[in-house]
Amino acid sequence: MTETVRVAVPRKGRPLEAVLERFAAVAGADALADDVSSTLRYEKAITKGKTTPERDVYERLAAYSDLSDPHRPEYTLLRDDREGKPRRIVFDSVSVTIDGEGPRPSGSRPSADDGVTVELIGREEPFRALRTHEFGLGFDSADLVLEEVVTLGETGVESIADVNARIDPRDTDVRVVSGLGDTVYHTLLATPEVLPPGAELDREFVTDYEGPLCISPRYERLVEAVLGTRAIETVEFVYPDPAVEEEAAIADAGLGVYLTMTGSTAREHGLVVGDDLFPSETVLMENVAEAGPAAERLKSALTGADLETAIRP
Missing domain, CATH: 3.40.190.10 (Periplasmic binding protein-like II)
Known part of the structure; x- marks a missing residue:
């Protein structure tokens, strides 16, 4: 029976593209990754004034999202930090399925017994969403972990083992699992x-x-x-x-x-x-207090030994 795991992901930018590329590698979601990445690059160009759209932002938002199909991406609007605070279309959510028999062909649909259904949920601060126990798994920049929860010591950190050893378990249940190679x-x-x-x-x-x-x-x-x-x-x-x-x-x-x-x-x-x-690097993180069997299976699929990373488990 298919189990569902909710995963916090960035809403835009290279970190989100790295996450989508990893799901393309392990779930055959190539078309989805290309669709979301190209859409958000176009929207970024609009926000930065590099291109002029033919439709207004609400028309584009309606055209991008298909609420009737969870396997089609949804988008939402945020205020950008740039001068004038323009509205920016960013990623909201999508459903992807991973089974235990290798990557799924692009565009195929899962059966009822295909293992783990993953709901990728966009968050402005995925790391903080894990810290507050909203999610068991999520992706964000490794930099944030060092900036916020790693305790300082006389010697520096060089690996995941160093990073996780420097996290006070009384401060957070979040641990770094592996990197995605967007280094x-x-x-x-x-x-x-x-x-x-x-x-x-x-x-x-x-x-x-x-x-x-x-x-x-x-x-x-x-x-x-x-x-x-x-x-x-x-x-x-x-x-x-x-x-x-x-x-x-x-x-x-x-x-x-x-x-x-x-x-x-x-x-x-x-x-x-x-x-x-x-x-x-964009890293996969887990809240060890929230992870269950389905999350463990998903974590194993996302950190296979043949997948490129700079930060290893």
Whole structure:
């Protein structure tokens, strides 16, 4: 008999696309993933003023959603944070089925005995929805876990085992399960002048370093958690001016931490690309107090050994 598991997911952006790609891989939901991703990219272009729609927002919303079919995505309206607070169409919900016999062909319909029906429910803050026990499973950025619930220690965190070991069970029942592979790294960057001859730009270098360390203000606690409090005892956090590129600000400071994928922009600013400290990645999380047998089966399907991740169980 089919069991239903409600899963909290982001409403828009790359994290939602990563979730849909994972369900495309394990449930054959390729058409669904393409449909939602292309719709939201179009709506993002409208919100940013890059394209002009032929229909108003309510007409588009009615055209996108089909309430008669749970296997068709539904959308909703939110106020965007951009100037003028424009209305933005974002993901609301959809139903997907995963069985134990491998991926389902795109467009096929489940039978009554196909295992786990997954209701993907859009939330602005999926991580917080898990913390308040609204869901047993959900997806959100690994960064939020480090920023909000990981306790600081002398040594930094490098893996899921480190992250989960630093979560106080009295604070939350949420644990990180695995990453989805949509990886950008928090990376050490420095000017050649800061590095002594032959020195490696790694965690040990930061421990011995005295001086400014340029970071985005929102990542201060994350950087403390990743590097460890001992490594930052002799550094002074400085922050880039909003009008200046992060890489340029790090070049002025001499040392910094910034999100990088290839490091090409950093090198254009004359920076040395050092260690990847921690992946900024969409992660599957569970509230261990809420997970049941169906959620466990779903979790196993979503974290198969042949699926690409940066953060492993």
